[in-house]
Amino acid sequence: MRAPSGTGPEVAVGDVLLSVENVSLSFGGVKAVNDVSFDIRKGEIRAIIGPNGAGKTSMLNVINGFYHPQQGRITFKGETRPQMRPYEAAHGGIARTFQNVALFRGMTVLDNIMAGRTLKMHASFFWQLLHFGPAMNEEVEHRHFVEEIIEFLKIQEIRRTPVGRLPYGMQKRVELGRALAMEPELLLLDEPMAGMNLEEKEDMSRFVLDVNDHYGTTIALIEHDMGVVMDLSDRVVVLDHGIKIADGTPDDVKKNQAVIDAYLGVAH
Amino acid sequence: MHLIYQIFIDPFVQMGSAPDLFVQTLWEGLVAGVLYSLIALGFVLIFKASGVFNFAQGIMVVFAALTLVGLYAHGVPAFLALAITIGVMFLLAMAVERLVLRPLVNQPEIILFMATFGLTYILIGFGELIFGGDPKVMITDQLYLPSGSYTIKALGGFVQMQKIDIAAAVIASAMVASLAVFFQKTRIGRALRAVADSHRAALSVGISLEYIWVTVWFAAGIVALATGIMWGARSNVSFALEIISLKALPVLILGGFTSIPGAIIGGIIIGVGEKIGEFYWGPLFGSGIEEWFAYVIALIFLLFRPQGLFGERIIERI
Numbered sequence: 001m002r003a004p005s006g007t008g009p010e011v012a013v014g015d016v017l018l019s020v021e022n023v024s025l026s027f028g029g030v031k032a033v034n035d036v037s038f039d040i041r042k043g044e045i046r047a048i049i050g051p052n053g054a055g056k057t058s059m060l061n062v063i064n065g066f067y068h069p070q071q072g073r074i075t076f077k078g079e080t081r082p083q084m085r086p087y088e089a090a091h092g093g094i095a096r097t098f099q100n101v102a103l104f105r106g107m108t109v110l111d112n113i114m115a116g117r118t119l120k121m122h123a124s125f126f127w128q129l130l131h132f133g134p135a136m137n138e139e140v141e142h143r144h145f146v147e148e149i150i151e152f153l154k155i156q157e158i159r160r161t162p163v164g165r166l167p168y169g170m171q172k173r174v175e176l177g178r179a180l181a182m183e184p185e186l187l188l189l190d191e192p193m194a195g196m197n198l199e200e201k202e203d204m205s206r207f208v209l210d211v212n213d214h215y216g217t218t219i220a221l222i223e224h225d226m227g228v229v230m231d232l233s234d235r236v237v238v239l240d241h242g243i244k245i246a247d248g249t250p251d252d253v254k255k256n257q258a259v260i261d262a263y264l265g266v267a268h
Numbered sequence: 269m270h271l272i273y274q275i276f277i278d279p280f281v282q283m284g285s286a287p288d289l290f291v292q293t294l295w296e297g298l299v300a301g302v303l304y305s306l307i308a309l310g311f312v313l314i315f316k317a318s319g320v321f322n323f324a325q326g327i328m329v330v331f332a333a334l335t336l337v338g339l340y341a342h343g344v345p346a347f348l349a350l351a352i353t354i355g356v357m358f359l360l361a362m363a364v365e366r367l368v369l370r371p372l373v374n375q376p377e378i379i380l381f382m383a384t385f386g387l388t389y390i391l392i393g394f395g396e397l398i399f400g401g402d403p404k405v406m407i408t409d410q411l412y413l414p415s416g417s418y419t420i421k422a423l424g425g426f427v428q429m430q431k432i433d434i435a436a437a438v439i440a441s442a443m444v445a446s447l448a449v450f451f452q453k454t455r456i457g458r459a460l461r462a463v464a465d466s467h468r469a470a471l472s473v474g475i476s477l478e479y480i481w482v483t484v485w486f487a488a489g490i491v492a493l494a495t496g497i498m499w500g501a502r503s504n505v506s507f508a509l510e511i512i513s514l515k516a517l518p519v520l521i522l523g524g525f526t527s528i529p530g531a532i533i534g535g536i537i538i539g540v541g542e543k544i545g546e547f548y549w550g551p552l553f554g555s556g557i558e559e560w561f562a563y564v565i566a567l568i569f570l571l572f573r574p575q576g577l578f579g580e581r582i583i584e585r586i
Contacts (some may be wrong), residue, residue, distance in 0.1 A: 086471040104466055104470075107461055118475050135454060
């Protein structure tokens with residue numbers, strides 16, 4: 001497979017790919033994210049963890065441009081902005097999956113993953129209307145790429161099934177496929193293993209590691225299952241009530257008293 | 269006994285005894301059906317991409333036709349007028365996206381539906397202001413659309429076919445075929461369907477909602493223009509045409525709101541059903557069946573197959 005081909009300057013492995021600085025986001029009086037800073041380095045698997053309502057998904061939505069923070073800066077590939085927009089994020093090479101699966105339910109698995117190629121395809125409106133010439137060649141070429149992803153995720157036998165009919169675990173896998181079709185530089189996974197049984201979790205963990213290994217994709221993931229997080233991730237940032245309480249390797253974080261308190265609760 | 273004979277046997281005897289008349293009625297129905305399909309197609313396009321039932325589609329037909337005829341009346345050459353009208357439909361699409369859809373993003377569908385009501389009355393007022401309310405004649409000859417008719421000797425009688433009807437059928441088929449392929453097989457088509465399914469997922473893969481909405485409304489505008497020309501050529505161009513958009517409802521119920529082939533087949537079933545019903549069963553009810561027959565067909569469908577012939581079955585997981 002080809003190297004990621006987002007726009008902007010190349011970032012070397014180990015350098016900072018994305019950083020958020022002093023980001024605050026509130027909805028009315030509720031502070032969802034409060035003055036949070038961290039970075040994501042190229043090539044790593046970065047986990048964002050925390051108890052319910054810690055602001056993890058809000059953080060992901062900020063990175064991806066769905067939410068616009070009131071304060072702070074986001075630097076992606078050396079470019080600093082007060083906020084992202086979804087199109088900029090997608091165009092720059094940020095792909096994501098959703099906590100409660102957002103697929104195109106009426107479309108087949110194949111079409112869903114092909115939709116991930118939207119930004120990579122350029123044939124003009126005119127040729128597409130005729131469904132001929134450059135538009136046809138392009139379809140064939142991208143279909144080829146999509147078939148590789150389908151093979152990688154081992155979902156060959158369901159390629160023509162409308163995704164609305166698939167079991168939940170499979171839907172999650174298709175959603176990962178759609179994100180991969182964007183050849184992302186940064187892949188945001190919002191609870192990729194939520195609601196899965198042990199076997200499905202193991203499959204998904206393997207896919208996440210493989211994506212990181214084979215394609216060198218940088219991954220930021222939110223996960224509740226501590227076991228999974230500790231096994232998968234290179235570095236972990238811990239949020240609680242919108243505030244960053246810890247940041248470091250899994251081992252460091254595990255020993256951190258603030259993290260233990262947040263997860264187990266403390267006597268007040 | 270006599271009534272049963274009249275309903276179930278007599279019409280078929282008539283069909284058999286005068287096959288030329290039957291074929292003629294069938295043809296009339298087919299042509300009306302093709303035009304219904306065209307209107308329904310405009311609805312389906314917008315419904316697919318934004319989940320909005322666009323009440324203004326009927327008036328868009330009138331508005332497009334009026335613009336074309338009005339420009340010609342002011343001395344603009346026919347084909348230039350056609351090009352300008354296409355431009356106007358594009359501007360309309362942009363305006364709708366910017367002024368109606370964008371401020372109402374993420375609002376419930378009923379709100380968007382009501383907004384299209386508003387749009388209808390704006391277009392009526394705007395159209396009357398500029399072009400006046402009196403009926404106008406479509407510039408058929410100037411656009412090199414054929415007039416006159418073929419008379420075919422067949423089945424022991426004559427079948428008459430208006431050339432404009434044949435042209436309408438050909439143009440409509442071409443339009444429908446290209447749109448169907450466009451929707452199913454291309455990047456933009458896929459993006460359109462994606463937007464219809466999930467806004468946030470579409471945004472996450474970098475599809476721009478603005479672009480998609482302008483595209484569908486423009487496509488619906490082009491379909492409206494074609495419909496306006498064809499209907500205008502058969503009667504004339506006036507605001508009364510807006511009523512035909514109500515006929516699109518039974519067509520959509522029959523075909524399914526999200527299916528392009530459904531719109532076509534639904535349109536043809538309604539068109540043919542109406543004409544045959546009127547001709548053979550009409551006298552039993554003192555005529556006028558044509559006005560309501562379509563709605564009865566639609567009601568029956570609602571009872572047994574609410575998603576229509578080709579609509580996507582909605583499966584909710586609980």
